[in-house]
Amino acid sequence: MPRxxxxxxxxxxxxxxxxxxxxxxxxxxxxxxxxxxxxxTRRSYADMIAADVRAVPDLRFEPRLLLTDGDTVACRLxxxxxxxxxxxxxxxxxxxxxxxxHVFYRFRAGRIAQxxxxxxxxxxxxxxxxxxxxxxxxx
Amino acid sequence: MPRxxxxxxxxxxxxxxxxxxxxxxxxxxxxxxxxxxxxxTRRSYADMIAADVRAVPDLRFEPRLLLTDGDTVACRLxxxxxxxxxxxxxxxxxxxxxxxxHVFYRFRAGRIAQxxxxxxxxxxxxxxxxxxxxxxxxx
Numbered sequence: 494m495p496r497x498x499x500x501x502x503x504x505x506x507x508x509x510x511x512x513x514x515x516x517x518x519x520x521x522x523x524x525x526x527x528x529x530x531x532x533x534t535r536r537s538y539a540d541m542i543a544a545d546v547r548a549v550p551d552l553r554f555e556p557r558l559l560l561t562d563g564d565t566v567a568c569r570l571x572x573x574x575x576x577x578x579x580x581x582x583x584x585x586x587x588x589x590x591x592x593x594x595h596v597f598y599r600f601r602a603g604r605i606a607q608x609x610x611x612x613x614x615x616x617x618x619x620x621x622x623x624x625x626x627x628x629x630x631x632x
Numbered sequence: 633m634p635r636x637x638x639x640x641x642x643x644x645x646x647x648x649x650x651x652x653x654x655x656x657x658x659x660x661x662x663x664x665x666x667x668x669x670x671x672x673t674r675r676s677y678a679d680m681i682a683a684d685v686r687a688v689p690d691l692r693f694e695p696r697l698l699l700t701d702g703d704t705v706a707c708r709l710x711x712x713x714x715x716x717x718x719x720x721x722x723x724x725x726x727x728x729x730x731x732x733x734h735v736f737y738r739f740r741a742g743r744i745a746q747x748x749x750x751x752x753x754x755x756x757x758x759x760x761x762x763x764x765x766x767x768x769x770x771x
Binding site (some may be wrong): 518550558560561562565567593594595596597609611612613 | 690697699700701704706708732733734735736747748750751
């Protein structure tokens with residue numbers, strides 16, 4: 494299936510994050526956005542991601558499932574990384590963690606205006622990879 | 633935008649869950665599936681949902697964002713309910729909770745074969761609704 498224009502834009506956004514080109518975020522993100530329905534400036538949004546990258550220098554945003562429909566993007570992101578700083582409230586263990594983020598974006602005029610994100614925090618703070626890296630989120 | 637065939641099927645699946653017609657799940661779910669990459673039978677999958685419904689009698693699956701692409705569905709589900717039994721490991725408080733699930737499905741031959749789900753467990757076990765029901769998943 495051919496890539497949609499919005500998929501192309503979104504993948505360029507992930508490239509910017511993976512290349513740590515945070516100054517480029519104005520191309521992809523509005524000055525004001527909402528993140529899980531809370532108002533946020535692009536600066537705060539970029540600062541949040543920059544803080545994650547400081548705690549996890551090898552953080553890479555890897556899209557595993559990617560859908561677009563109109564101005565909406567849905568993505569299952571996969572992370573496989575080794576935190577070296579405090580991450581999601583947990584001290585680093587020196588071991589690798591693998592975890593998913595499931596995130597929806599609403600674009601307006603070609604840039605991100607709304608983000609709804611859920612992250613598998615339990616896996617992100619677990620002490621190293623499991624034989625089966627997939628996890629139930631249920632108790 | 634017109635509803636896709638897969639959207640229609642998925643919404644009928646949610647209707648079956650909301651109507652507690654678990655015996656109808658064979659129309660929507662394969663005998664064997666994966667849930668967060670773990671193998672599961674449809675029976676176990678239905679039992680998991682039935683257990684949630686026993687703990688939360690007013691559990692309703694409400695799609696807030698719904699995308700389809702080929703054989704893949706992405707949905708942001710919203711729940712606004714009052715657990716009366718143990719839910720995600722937490723004892724019921726008698727108060728209402730509101731929380732999201734972000735879930736991807738891969739269909740095969742018209743039925744669900746793979747599910748990847750993240751649930752905002754923190755919000756699902758919080759003691760009642762907040763002024764702003766949206767939540768950061770980040771620490």
